[in-house]
Amino acid sequence: MNTILGFSFGGYEVIIVLFVILLLFGGKKIPELMRGLGKGIKEFNNAKATIESEIKEGIKEADKKNIDGAK
Numbered sequence: 269m270n271t272i273l274g275f276s277f278g279g280y281e282v283i284i285v286l287f288v289i290l291l292l293f294g295g296k297k298i299p300e301l302m303r304g305l306g307k308g309i310k311e312f313n314n315a316k317a318t319i320e321s322e323i324k325e326g327i328k329e330a331d332k333k334n335i336d337g338a339k
Contacts, residue, residue, distance in 0.1 A: 293301060
């Protein structure tokens with residue numbers, strides 16, 4: 269059973285959702301949509317990694333200032 273955004277989907281529900289997507293967008297548009305989705309996920313992960321590294325760097329600098337200030 270798959271859970272997406274708090275909703276549980278069984279096998280039949282997933283098949284129905286995929287069929288509706290195919291009907292709405294057509295077979296030729298789906299690869300383009302997936303490419304866009306992949307690019308969006310990649311950009312999100314890059315932004316997340318950048319923010320994480322900035323936070324870690326800020327923590328290191330704050331710790332260094334605390335150690336230097338304590339001496």
